[in-house]
Amino acid sequence: xxxxxxxxxxxxxxxxxxxxxxxxxxxxxxxxxxxxxxxxxxxxxxxxxxxxxxxxxxxxxxxxxxxxxxxxxxxxxxxxxxxxxxxxxxxxxxxxxxxxxxxx
Numbered sequence: 001x002x003x004x005x006x007x008x009x010x011x012x013x014x015x016x017x018x019x020x021x022x023x024x025x026x027x028x029x030x031x032x033x034x035x036x037x038x039x040x041x042x043x044x045x046x047x048x049x050x051x052x053x054x055x056x057x058x059x060x061x062x063x064x065x066x067x068x069x070x071x072x073x074x075x076x077x078x079x080x081x082x083x084x085x086x087x088x089x090x091x092x093x094x095x096x097x098x099x100x101x102x103x104x
Contacts, residue, residue, distance in 0.1 A: 082104060
């Protein structure tokens, strides 16, 4: 990846991230099944470290399963005190994520 603006998780490869901020954004996407444009909510997390390297990037997800794993850290932004190692498994609607949280 040349610019590394967006974090793209790879199946089966653990990715260690540190977040500095977050927001819920509304984005217009094209529905894969219908081809129609629809408005969706997205959790966008600002990333300043990716696998121990400094970056300026965003991890974004529309997946409720993944966003739910960050929920305990969002209200008080306590995610700044932790590193998150995310391993993505599967494709499409069967995709799952393993999230390991470690103190900084």
